[in-house]
Amino acid sequence: MKIWSRMISSRYIKFICFLGICCSYRSVNGQTIAAGGNAFEIVSKGETYQFKPDFVVIFNEKDPEIALKPSGLKKVPYNIPTWKTTDNRLADYSQQAVDASVAGDGFDDKILRSAQQNRTANIYHAGTTYFLTAIKAVSAGDSISYTFPAHPMFTLKAWLIKGLPYPKVRFLFTPKKNGFYSVGYIGAPSFKSDSTRELWQPLIWTEKRTPPQPYLTPSFMTTIPATLVNDGHNSIGVLADPKYLPFQPLPLFTNSQFGVALLNHKSLLQSQLFAPMPGGVNSQMTAGRAFEFSMNLVVDSASITKTYEKIATTVFGFRDYRTNATVSMNTTLDNLIDYSKTRYAWFIDSLKGFAYSTDVPGAVKNVSSLNPLELSIIRDDKEMFDKRAYPLMEFMLSREKFLFAIDSNQKIQSPSRKLRGPIAPLSELQVLYNVFGKNNSFYAAMAKKEFGTTRIRNLDEVQKGKNWVNAMYMFKLTSDSSYLRLSITLADKYLQERVYTRITQFGDPLFSSNFFWPTFTNNWSALLELYELTGQSRYLQAAQDGARHYTLFTWMAPQIPDSLVTVNKGGKAPMYWYLKSKGHQQMYYPEETVPAWRLSEIGLTPESSGTSTGHRGIFMSTYAPWLLRIGYHTKDSYLMNVAKASIVGRSESFPGYHMNTERTTAYEKADFPLHEHKAQSVNSFHYNHILPMASMFIDYLVSDAYVKSDGKISFPSDYIEGYTYLQNKFYGAKNGRFFQFENARLWMPSRLLQIDDHALNYISAKMGDTLLLAFMNQSGAEVNTRVSVDLSRVGFAGNTTIHNLHPSGKSTFLKDGVFQLHVPAGGMAAVAIADVKIPTGFQDQLLHAEKDHRSDYADIPEGNTKALLFKLGSYAQKLFVFLQEDDTKWKKATISYKINGKKEMSMDKNEYPFEFTIPIEMDKPVSFYLKLTDINGKQIRTKITELGK
Numbered sequence: 001m002k003i004w005s006r007m008i009s010s011r012y013i014k015f016i017c018f019l020g021i022c023c024s025y026r027s028v029n030g031q032t033i034a035a036g037g038n039a040f041e042i043v044s045k046g047e048t049y050q051f052k053p054d055f056v057v058i059f060n061e062k063d064p065e066i067a068l069k070p071s072g073l074k075k076v077p078y079n080i081p082t083w084k085t086t087d088n089r090l091a092d093y094s095q096q097a098v099d100a101s102v103a104g105d106g107f108d109d110k111i112l113r114s115a116q117q118n119r120t121a122n123i124y125h126a127g128t129t130y131f132l133t134a135i136k137a138v139s140a141g142d143s144i145s146y147t148f149p150a151h152p153m154f155t156l157k158a159w160l161i162k163g164l165p166y167p168k169v170r171f172l173f174t175p176k177k178n179g180f181y182s183v184g185y186i187g188a189p190s191f192k193s194d195s196t197r198e199l200w201q202p203l204i205w206t207e208k209r210t211p212p213q214p215y216l217t218p219s220f221m222t223t224i225p226a227t228l229v230n231d232g233h234n235s236i237g238v239l240a241d242p243k244y245l246p247f248q249p250l251p252l253f254t255n256s257q258f259g260v261a262l263l264n265h266k267s268l269l270q271s272q273l274f275a276p277m278p279g280g281v282n283s284q285m286t287a288g289r290a291f292e293f294s295m296n297l298v299v300d301s302a303s304i305t306k307t308y309e310k311i312a313t314t315v316f317g318f319r320d321y322r323t324n325a326t327v328s329m330n331t332t333l334d335n336l337i338d339y340s341k342t343r344y345a346w347f348i349d350s351l352k353g354f355a356y357s358t359d360v361p362g363a364v365k366n367v368s369s370l371n372p373l374e375l376s377i378i379r380d381d382k383e384m385f386d387k388r389a390y391p392l393m394e395f396m397l398s399r400e401k402f403l404f405a406i407d408s409n410q411k412i413q414s415p416s417r418k419l420r421g422p423i424a425p426l427s428e429l430q431v432l433y434n435v436f437g438k439n440n441s442f443y444a445a446m447a448k449k450e451f452g453t454t455r456i457r458n459l460d461e462v463q464k465g466k467n468w469v470n471a472m473y474m475f476k477l478t479s480d481s482s483y484l485r486l487s488i489t490l491a492d493k494y495l496q497e498r499v500y501t502r503i504t505q506f507g508d509p510l511f512s513s514n515f516f517w518p519t520f521t522n523n524w525s526a527l528l529e530l531y532e533l534t535g536q537s538r539y540l541q542a543a544q545d546g547a548r549h550y551t552l553f554t555w556m557a558p559q560i561p562d563s564l565v566t567v568n569k570g571g572k573a574p575m576y577w578y579l580k581s582k583g584h585q586q587m588y589y590p591e592e593t594v595p596a597w598r599l600s601e602i603g604l605t606p607e608s609s610g611t612s613t614g615h616r617g618i619f620m621s622t623y624a625p626w627l628l629r630i631g632y633h634t635k636d637s638y639l640m641n642v643a644k645a646s647i648v649g650r651s652e653s654f655p656g657y658h659m660n661t662e663r664t665t666a667y668e669k670a671d672f673p674l675h676e677h678k679a680q681s682v683n684s685f686h687y688n689h690i691l692p693m694a695s696m697f698i699d700y701l702v703s704d705a706y707v708k709s710d711g712k713i714s715f716p717s718d719y720i721e722g723y724t725y726l727q728n729k730f731y732g733a734k735n736g737r738f739f740q741f742e743n744a745r746l747w748m749p750s751r752l753l754q755i756d757d758h759a760l761n762y763i764s765a766k767m768g769d770t771l772l773l774a775f776m777n778q779s780g781a782e783v784n785t786r787v788s789v790d791l792s793r794v795g796f797a798g799n800t801t802i803h804n805l806h807p808s809g810k811s812t813f814l815k816d817g818v819f820q821l822h823v824p825a826g827g828m829a830a831v832a833i834a835d836v837k838i839p840t841g842f843q844d845q846l847l848h849a850e851k852d853h854r855s856d857y858a859d860i861p862e863g864n865t866k867a868l869l870f871k872l873g874s875y876a877q878k879l880f881v882f883l884q885e886d887d888t889k890w891k892k893a894t895i896s897y898k899i900n901g902k903k904e905m906s907m908d909k910n911e912y913p914f915e916f917t918i919p920i921e922m923d924k925p926v927s928f929y930l931k932l933t934d935i936n937g938k939q940i941r942t943k944i945t946e947l948g949k
Contacts, residue, residue, distance in 0.1 A: 056186050058278050399421050427719045624700050
């Protein structure tokens with residue numbers, strides 16, 4: 001029999017031919033079905049794919065006790081379902097010992113360190129298997145029913161149902177004996193690995209990385225519930241019916257109704273689906289009680305990422321679905337930064353870092369000094385600089401790793417207690433060098449040294465200095481074109497090896513192992529940076545390819561219902577099991593009923609391969625601004641919609657880290673982070689993420705203005721590399737374009753504007769006596785609202801005027817800094833308010849740097865001591881001195897110093913780390929010497945060192 005379908009909007013013609021005798025056609029919904037034999041074919045782009053009515057039934061008399069276990073794969077931590085087996089020949093799973101460093105939030109000891117048992121991770125070894133093929137097919141209207149051979153243990157019936165966008169297979173399984181059952185559809189086309197272009201099994205098997213066994217992915221870990229194979233012509237797969245992955249309750253392992261697999265029992269690539277999972281929910285069946293399931297058969301004449309997009313949009317309804325839920329993103333940013341300065345944000349001044357006690361008790365961890373530096377510049381925030389940016393600048397130049405712990409016995413996540421920096425990536429050294437007018441020579445010296453070395457900065461990830469990314473930043477630091485040529489040469493080699501050739505193994509030319517999602521794709525954020533530097537389209541195309549592969553890790557299921565959901569039942573917020581085990585307290589939030597979209601994870605990612613079973617959706621969606629820009633440059637609306645879905649309307653302040661156990665609005669609330677550490681129990685708090693999240697919001701706001709203005713608002717940027725997925729653009733140090741204003745400076749102080757309608761986000765800039773404002777409407781409705789400017793920050797005179805800069809927006813000036821504004825749905829308005837008074841502030845001081853060639857660095861042999869004189873624009877000058885040797889050699893350090901030859905002063909440090917920060921009068925030299933007392937009481941004195949000459 002044959003099915004013919006022609007979809008008007010499709011770029012190809014699809015045929016489905018059921019093998020056997022072809023009969024007359026009947027057209028339904030654009031498809032034509034005729035009765036015939038048992039198997040059927042789909043023809044697309046001239047290629048024929050045979051689907052068969054083939055199934056396997058897996059039976060266990062006793063519960064096989066499904067359990068997640070570490071896969072043991074090299075270079076990638078990942079958990080997989082396993083089953084107990086009484087047949088030692090099938091017990092092919094070997095549980096490996098897990099290092100003590102693998103611990104903390106997201107790592108479940110019940111998975112990682114449970115008892116050794118006879119287990120298998122091979123779905124075909126999970127019980128007794130019975131393979132079945134239909135012996136008869138009967139066509140009736142829009143469906144074909146299949147008859148299977150009689151079996152003493154069960155009855156199986158199946159139907160093919162024609163429909164769009166994909167045909168559907170439905171089966172009805174009725175056991176004749178009590179027990180644990182799973183039914184697998186195994187009739188999809190199969191392929192040898194070397195005959196495919198690409199494959200995908202959520203979460204980690206992407207490009208051409210192939211599972212070594214028939215591993216199952218439980219439904220709660222499927223970003224869409226399918227697996228796919230692309231043979232160079234089409235993408236082929238089996239997709240679960242969305243109703244078996246419901247919105248409520250939050251998908252978890254314990255409620256997963258099915259699993260998907262890609263490698264079959266013959267070691268061929270074949271999309272397969274098993275429902276229920278052996279030992280999982282619904283698998284225990286009673287004789288005579290039927291079990292039903294349905295799935296879609298996918299053949300699409302597109303790449304895997306395009307097919308993924310099509311399934312997301314046509315089957316699961318993904319679209320531009322979010323708006324500002326309760327406040328604007330600017331209000332969220334203001335609240336978040338206010339929170340960052342409170343005791344609840346747990347910044348430990350003495351250690352110059354944010355507490356990391358969620359994972360590593362007693363440790364601190366920072367991401368980058370550029371996050372608070374950017375915020376202090378853009379927001380004209382002196383306090384942010386003094387209390388966060390500058391201490392982190394010292395931390396990033398002195399510490400050996402991002403994770404710093406004084407306790408030498410602490411092993412969790414491999415911290416360091418050594419002061420053997422810099423840990424600042426080369427890109428960060430470049431930005432700091434340029435921001436302060438190239439007056440701090442030690443940044444350039446360190447960068448050149450880092451380019452020729454290898455360093456471990458985070459966890460145990462080895463980073464090589466000499467690569468195309470660092471060569472690009474060496475060019476930005478030195479303006480030496482040989483570095484740019486080297487970057488392009490190495491990047492082109494990278495394109496050949498990593499982008500144009502699909503990777504087959506874990507590990508990467510730039511990453512020694514895989515854990516966080518950026519290591520699974522090409523380095524698409526850096527590729528965008530190289531495109532913006534060179535204008536070469538091949539780097540943009542490669543960045544788009546990497547970005548689209550990154551979306552394979554973003555949730556597109558479950559489908560969001562058009563309904564209300566009640567959360568925080570009984571006035572209690574959900575309690576995260578990990579924090580409950582640590583003795584954290586129950587949190588209370590009012591029970592409320594809200595639209596389902598506000599609670600959805602769609603657009604977010606799990607944290608990583610190793611923690612994906614517990615961290616369902618993390619709020620650190622730093623990929624959002626990058627997707628937005630790449631989507632704009634490539635006219636890829638899907639990337640732009642994923643960007644917005646991941647970040648807009650999710651919280652009123654810092655929301656903590658992730659969704660985990662149950663849907664809630666707790667993390668939306670402005671007061672959510674304003675609790676002591678042990679009083680937080682809805683999700684984990686990684687305090688070092690607070691300021692990177694603020695940078696993420698700044699980046700998105702500026703990028704959204706860039707996109708909505710069609711590039712007419714454009715501010716030059718640098719790169720915040722951080723680590724893992726914490727990359728953002730760095731703004732504020734360079735002036736940019738704001739429509740016809742060519743030398744505007746971003747200036748976004750706290751609560752500059754009050755906007756009556758929270759659907760609008762905004763950015764603000766200044767140029768002389770002109771205030772520049774751009775408003776971005778996040779909603780699907782036009783907005784007419786009132787805007788008020790903070791009169792304590794901007795002075796208005798009688799001659800103040802307002803000018804519309806964007807043709808679609810309109811404004812009407814009222815008085816005293818208040819005006820009426822119209823912004824179209826999803827659009828922009830922009831205005832220039834002339835003849836206002838904007839006082840000179842901290843931002844102007846920090847960025848004003850006269851050329852200064854005075855000495856700023858010294859090595860002192862005793863204690864392996866380093867001395868740095870920071871020249872911070874026209875704002876400040878600070879001396880930072882630290883010993884690299886620790887308390888295994890020294891028990892006390894004293895520094896004695898004179899500023900500009902005046903009175904000698906001293907400071908003592910009686911415990912490690914031995915470091916000193918001394919404010920120095922602007923433009924004055926400082927001389928100093930150290931007295932060091934070793935652990936035996938012997939004292940030595942260094943020679944006098946002078947800096948600032």
